[in-house]
Structure formats: structure tokens, C-alpha cells
Amino acid sequence: MSKSRLKTIKDLAPLRNSLIKEREKLRATIVICGGTGCQASRSLAVIDEVKKQLAKHKLKKSVNVRTTGCHGFCEQGPVMVIEPDEIFYCHVSPDDAAEIVTKTIRDGEIIERLLYTDPVSGKTIKTESEIPFYLAQDRYLLAQNRQVNPCSIEDYIAIGGYSALAKTLFELPPESVVKEIVNSELRGRGGGGFPTGRKWAECREAPGDEKYVICNADEGDPGAYMDRCVLEGNPHLVLEGMMIGAWAVGARKGYVYVRNEYPLAVKHIQLAVEQARKLGILGENIFGSPFSFDVDIARGGGAFVCGESTALMASLEGKVGEPRPKDVHTVVDGLWHKPTTLNNVETWANVPSIIKNGSSWFASKGAKGSKGTKILALTGHIKNTGLVEVEMGKSINDVVFGIGGGATNGKAIKAVQTGGPSGGCLPVEKFDLPVDFDALADAGSMVGSGGMVVMDESTCMVDVAKYFLTFLQDESCGKCVPCRLGIDRMLEIVTEISEGRGTSDHIELLEDLGDTMSTTSLCGLGKTAANPVLSTLRYFRDEYETHINEKKCPAGVCQALITYIIDEEKCTCCGLCKRACPHNAIAGKKKQVHSIDVDLCQKCGICMSECKFDAIQIQ
Amino acid sequence: MTQEVTVNIDGAFIRAPKGSTVLDAALGAGICIPHLCRVPYLEDIGACRLCIVEHIENGRSKITTSCTLLVQEGMRILSNTDRIRKLRRNIAELLVTEAPNSRAIQDIALRCGVVETRYPFRNSDCVLCGRCVRACTGHFGEKAIGFVGRGKDRRVESPFNLYSELCNECGRCIDLCPMTIVPCDGNMKPGEGRLCGNCESKMLTEEAAQGYCIGCYMGDGFQCERSITNTL
């Protein structure tokens, strides 16, 4: 495989063709997910073992082992796909490696026990594309994760990578690129949903020679990891998007600002940049064109507010991440006061395919006002948690039940929280709403960055509001009054309610304060901080009222309002709980039903997790 | 000769230098938009949010802070609509329940229409308006104090919370601090739900301020362009 610089555009195609030929020579490729989720389930050990077994059976040369980024079906990890037949094995352990190599690779047999079993039909499924979880999705971006090893620029080129950039530099003047993006109706995928084309157009027109493009990879929404998976699994896709954008707006320098808590993503994008530089895809006169561009990687310092564009830019400048007023847009006055185009990872990732396939191809997918696909992080109380990609406009029902597989633990699903701390909670009755920027915003939530947490009846919505307020209180920069003091007072009130000291005036006060925060806060964090409270008040008012009027927590979560008790009929007097209790709150002699002393009980929950007979309950 | 533009604030056509803010233009014309973090010779940061106004453009109203909005020819601004008054009142309520024993903040609260308060009083000795920090960080300052921490923990401190060797004791921070300007006469305690009104009764009357102040009750230290020379 040629590793020398690509001096002109003519060098790209031959390189690609030679890489494709190499791939075709292989007998098989074993694809193993090396994303953070599967790594936690020891997929790296699986990879090592597979490589050992291949060497042992002298198959190393004809079988490639490809470590990739996230495949999305995290519940089933470690996940393995064997190409070219697309055989899908799940929950693979290192001990399975020997059998996989001899039976499947060498002898062409399927190992039934490693196949995915469809919980509905009870049958096993052989290939990835037949699995309902994947079948129900529209995987345009995520599908690439399986095809590339993120640490290999050759893999990316082999599947057609950087051809969109080549087309751009030699066939599309900057204005045409802007026009294509405008026509595609691509909207920002980081939460704002701002029309990308309009942003690029404004930046292009802004006066100045020095301009910047920034990739916002400061994915701070808890429960969201879409950007991490794209950046970890396919960093070159993001780079290519940024380069096309830089050409369009007239920038020669770009930054990728990665959240501090994503070390693997930082590693992969840094490696991608180095590899691109070596091949001449970053640097001076790319592919022999007049376009010169380079990228620096910056790491965040651990601040959710740095996901806000002006705070991110302040952070890049080495300052505290305090947002500043945006009476003048950042596309005119941004990083170092120069025109700057800042876009989210997923937004950049969509750009190459728009250039390659055309704006009408992109606009043909999705719904009115929300074109294309969106990657969602589907988590919480459902069977199939993981990363999914759907055409915008699919209903929440489709996602939660069609892809998510419905409730786990046999409890009824109550709500879905979308859009992270800036979003809101929607009740089951609203699940027919489409995943669409405007529809969800009208309903009091938002698509946001794509986080979707499913909650069942064991979740207390007052507690959810409290949770998000606690998070935001920690993350607010503290500069402006409505956000800093507003969140503080809201949390004070919601805490009172959760501890049984709520009054009937509180609800009106929360709504009034929420309106003030939404209208007068300086930045997006403050403006959306009230959403979790306002949306839960809108749809789950009865829960608040029960906490206030009856001093009860229907879901059994708010500690001040619940008691742990031992069910006399189920207790087997085994004494496990008594021994486990760190506060000596459980009494009971041998063969005697045990009981919990309410005064000593700290409600830590250890007894409940220890009891094997389900005898400890919450009242 | 600086260029001037004409802006319309609350129906009045006002000439203002290009590059100045809507708040400066308003104050210069005697329209006293309440404010806290603004100090004439320091950078405007839009932190307190009290100076919000409605900016009418293309038939739509956008609410923004007048201290960060630069004047433009033909701009239309409304500073005292019902909506603005209600929002301002809520912001002032948050401030005064945080620091009820500051005379200056009480003045602002009264000016903004706060009488009954809906949050329990706390007794903070700092509302993080940033005046002291900006005075110490700007051209005149030694950078001896600054903002430290974030969110609930945000506070003003010198490095390592030790007396800074950089401080040259110019006293500007104390002069500007809303907590120390004319200390409160009353003594509201945490738990009280209503401003005691002692200071209100000592407000400058319109006759006494003839030719100077138009009687907007901002209190010493918060002069608009027409200085109040009387002290109480």
C-alpha cells in the first residue's frame, strides 16, 4: 500500500484502487467493535485472542482483523461481524475465539449460540442486516463505522473517502458548495438546529482574510455519545467535512475541540490528522489545488458550558469558558474576533455525502424542515440500548418500540427525555410525534444533540427535574443573574417539593421563573435550563401535585418520602440484609422475620440489592 | 468628528455616537433604564440582565440587554413595556432576595417594582456583578482579584485566597461595590418576606433633585449621566 504523498488529484484514484484490490484478496475480515462500550465488556481481549488463534491456524495472511468504532448495538457487546457474509455474533468472549476461527473462518460453519436471538420470534438471526434493531434504522453515517478501522486512513480511502473533497476542490467553487449545503436544508446536529447553509453563507460574506472552522466535539449532554462514536469510529469523515466547509467559507485553519472525558476520540482524531498530513491531504496545496488547510486538536477542560459556541471559542483562546452576548454573530466576530464557522461533529460528518450525492439526495430523506438522518443515543429502561440512526420524521414510537424493543423489567414506559439538559420530557401519549426539530420544540422538548432516555414507571419526574437542575447548577458559568440565581432557586423549590415541603404556590412560581430564565438569560444554557422543569410540569403536573398535597412519591424515588420495608411473607430469615446493612438498621434473629428500623435506615439501597428473595420493598 | 445615528427609544428620537450602546444613548437622554453591572468607564458585559429592552426589527421583538446592543441608524427600542417590566421585576427579585441588606440593590428592586418577594431571603455579601473585577482587570487595574470557580461556587477572590501582593489599595473596587455603597439602614433578616421600606422613605424627592435627577430612586453610586450631588 502506497504511503507516499498524494501530490495531485490524479494520485487518489490509483491509491484507492490498489487498496480495494488488497481487500478483495482477503478470505474474510473479522470486524470487532473497539468502541468504549464494548471495551468495557472486554472486546480488546477478544481481539487479542482472535489474532492469536489466526496465527496459530496459519490464517493471519488471508484473514484481516479490523478493530472498529461503535456499531451501535451496545446491549449486545462485544459485537463481531464476519465479512463478507455479514455473520453477526454477539456477547463474544475471548474463550470463543478458538471456535470462531476454526469453525466459522476455516470450516465455514455458523456457531448458533453466538448468534443474536430475536426476542419476539425466538429465532436466531444470521446476518446483521436481518436483525430488527438494524433493519428498522436508516444507517447512512453509522454504517461506515463497520467498514473502517479509525486508525487507518487507507481504510477510509478504500471506501471512497476524500473523493468528495477532491470533487469540491476541482469542480465546485466555494459559492457552489455553499449553495449545495443551503439546498440540502441541512440543520445543525449539535442542538441548535440552525440552518448550516445559512451559517456558511454568512461566514463567507463576512469581511476578513483570516477565517476559521471549528468542530464542536464537546458533547456534554449526559446520556449522549453520538459524537464520540463518530469521532472515535470515523475521524476522517469529520475531517473531510471540515475541509469542504473551510473551502466554502474561505478558512485556512481549523480546530477540533474534543471533550476532555473522551481520550480515545482525542487519540483517534490526532492520529487521523497526522496520517492526513503525511499523505498531503492536510497542508499546503492539497491535491495540487490552491487550497491549503491544517487542523489543530484542542481538549476541553471539563465544562458543559463549553459546548456553547462563544464559550468554546473563549476556551480555545485559553480563557474561562464564559459565553458572551451574541448580538453580533460568531460567523462575523468569532475566534480571535475573526469570522468563524462552528459546527457539530455530526453536522460535519454529513457534508461529504451531500457533496458526493448532491443536495437533492439529502433533501429527499427525512421530513419537511428536518432533512436527512439523525443519530440518537437510545438509553434508559428499554431492551435495546445503543446508538441508532433514523431518517428524521420517524416517530418516537418507531424508535422506542420499533428499534428499542420496548420496556425492560416488565414495567410500563412512562416518558422519554430528549435533548439532554436543554430538552424536556415527553409522555407516552406524545410518542406519535416525529423526531423532528420543530415538532419536538413545539411540544416543549427538542431533538437537541440526539440523546433519548426512556423512563419507566419507576422514575419520578420531580426527581428527573431535580437531577437536571443539579447538573446545570454545577455547569452554569455563573455570569448572569437569571441563570445562576434562577437555577439555584428552582432547585431549592423542587428540592422542597421532593422532600414533602412543597406548597401550591410553588408550581406557579416555577413557571414564572422559568419564563424569565428562558427569555433573559445570556446564553443557550440559561435559556434552556428551565425546560426540564417546564416540560415535566406541563405533562406530569399530577406527580408534582401528589408530592405537594399528599407528600408522597408515586414512583418511590424521593428519599424523604419513602420507607424501606421487609415483606414478611417473602422474608426467608436468611440474614443477608442484616449483615450487609452498613448502618445496623436491620434487626432479626435466626429464623425470625427481619425488620428495618426506620430511624436508622439511610435508604442506601444495599439491602435491596442483596436480598435474593425480593423481600425488601419501597413504600 | 464622531458619526452620529438616530435611534428611537420609547418613541423619542435620540442622537447617539456610532459605536455607543443603546443603554448609553438612553441614559444620556434621561431615560433611566435600570442597570447594575454597568459602569461608564468599564467594559459592558451584560451580566445582570436588568437593562433588557425590546428591540423591534421586521415586526418582531427580540429581548436583549441594552448595554451590549450597539446603536444603529433607525433602530427601534422599547424599554418599558409590560413584558419588560415583568421580566425586570423578576430579575430584581432574584437579586434582592439574594442580598437584601444592600441599599443599592434594594433601590433597584423598588425601582423595578419589587415589593413582595417569593423566595426566602439569603444573606450573601456578593452578587457577582463583576464591577470590582472589571475595575481591577481593565487598563487601570493590577489584576489582584478575579472570578474564581463556576456556577454556584463562583466567587471573587485573589489568587489562592491570600491577600494579593499585586493590590495597590486604590480602593476602586470598594467604591464601586453595590454592597458597600451607602450601607442599609434597616436590617432585613433571612426569613422575612418583604422589603422593609425604610430606605424608600429616604429617597430623593423630585423637588430636592430639581435640575439634576428626575427622581428615579437609583441611589448613590448608580448615577446616570445627570449626577446626583445630594447625599442622604
Add this chain to the structure above:
Amino acid sequence: MPSPTITTLLEGHRSQPHQLIEALQDVQKHYGYISEDSMRSISDELGVSLMEVYSVASFYKAFSLQPRGKNIIAVCTGTACHVRGAKMVLNQAISQIGAEPGEISKDGLFTIEHVNCLGACALGPVVTENESVHHHMDPGKLRKLIKSLKKGDKEGASHV
């Protein structure tokens, strides 16, 4: 006099005030926390006021201004982990170790941190202990994990 180590560490950032955050990250990685002396060195080397260094170091969560314990136990408190009971796991850690998040336990062995989403949401509640990731945690399992770490014995720490 700044120690030779820190001067070498900061060499790449000399006279570049906008590299303040990178410089702090290097110091944090090397020393485990940012000391007063480190801040003074950074201020000198980069040409940033000491106040600015202190402001920035105290703003970002990645920087610890206090020394931390030998074992860093990070409990994920992201939304998905929260609805699966992460708060109880965190409370267990705090009560067992006897120190609030960010503080060092009396025996110097532990510091708890809470992290907003590690991106392993399907496996929550998630706890990381130094480099290892443990999933599907509950207060009971964490109690055992911390006990075994105390003993210096890692057998009980393999994830279930």
C-alpha cells in the same frame, strides 16, 4: 525557583498565553493536581497574570487544586445511569470513603469524582476505578469493590 521538571514540561507553551489550558492539562497529568507553585510557574512561563491562571484552573473540572487519592473512583452520573440508580451508588461511595467528591479520603487512598457520561450508557450504572471500567454497578457491588481495593487485592474487582 521553579523546579527544572516543570520548566521542561512547559517549554512548548512558553510565551503563548492562549495555551494556558494545555499547560494546565500537562501539569495535571504529570503531578495529579495543580499546586500553587505550578500556577506561579505557568504564570511566569506563559506570560499570563497569576489571577488568570487561578481563574482558569478553578473553572474547569479537569483540574484539581488539591492532591487526589491513590485510587480515583469515578461514578458516572449521566442521565441513563441516573435512571438506573447511579445516585445510590455515588452515595454509597461517599459514605464508605468518608469524603465528598473531589476530596481525598483520610487514609489517602481514594478520591471520588462524578462524571457526566462516559458514553457506555447501555451498561449503566458505570463506575471507573483508575483505568478499569465496571458496569451494571449497584451499592452492594461498589461496597465490595472499595473493600477489595482497600485490601489492595484486585480479585473482587472483576466486573460481573
